[in-house]
Amino acid sequence: MARVALVGVAIIAALCIQHSWAVQYDVGGSQGWEATTDFKTWVSGKQFKVGDTLVFKYGSLHTLDEVDKAGYDSCSTANAISSASDGNTVVKLTTAGKRYFICGTAGHCPGGMKLEVDSLAALATAPVAPPALAPSVGAPTIPSSPTPSDGAPTSATISPSSPSDSAPSAAKIPSSGAAVPSTSRTSPSPAGSPSQRNGATVNGISGVALAGAAMVAFLML
Incomplete structure (x- = not known):
């Protein structure tokens, strides 16, 4: 439609020019x-x-x-x-x-x-060529962020394994032939206790504390 309109305008312009020369x-x-x-x-x-x-x-x-x-x-x-x-x-x-x-x-x-x-004869009026239509330039298409498919691997949730309910007993330290009995007690944590919820980090700290207590008791003997 735009090209037809431009051709029509060119024809009218040529006729107007010819008429103005009369x-x-x-x-x-x-x-x-x-x-x-x-x-x-x-x-x-x-x-x-x-x-x-x-x-x-x-x-x-x-x-x-x-x-x-x-x-x-x-x-x-x-x-x-x-x-x-x-x-x-x-x-x-x-x-x-x-x-x-x-x-x-x-x-x-x-x-x-x-x-x-x-x-x-009237001066020949060169036909006015309609200007070439510039190709339509649309806004650049911005690719959307890829959506992971149903089969795409999702981030794995790492849950620390629950340590044993029983705290490790103190290691036996050899002395002058007598074995020092373990002074640690096994204190099982009830299900759902904070120690189980905190995971391996809390239980590791408890084990280190018990080992230190056993060492102090040995030195005081």
Whole structure:
């Protein structure tokens, strides 16, 4: 749709340019289509082209007859192409080439009331090429974060294994032949106690404390 609209605009612009170049000529200038006008001088230096307009203004004593080359040379309206007597005749130059006009009133054409117009072809207007449509540039697609599939491995939850409910007994330390009995007691923690919930870290600290207590007791013996 955008390309069709651009072509339409280009065509309208070309027509407007051609129309703006068209010129309207008042034949004979301020004197008009009259017997006293020097039409050879008036037409000299003018360059008529297709699309221009000739306006003939004259009184009731005159007519406007378009004739061929033979009628122009002989001032004869016998084979006139067209005739007008309205006093304000507009003639549009629609084709390139020569056109001939005379006054049909007796004696006026031989007296110089005649006009030869040579129309040139209108300047060719180069077609206006519509501008190329730029490819549509959309916003860059931002890839979404991959969603782990149902089969993707999830983070493993590491639960420390529960240590034995029984605290380790103190190691036997050899002395002068006598074995020192263990002074540690096994104090099982009830299910759900804080020691079980805290895991291996709490039980490890308890074991170290018991071992230290056994060492102190041995030294005091």
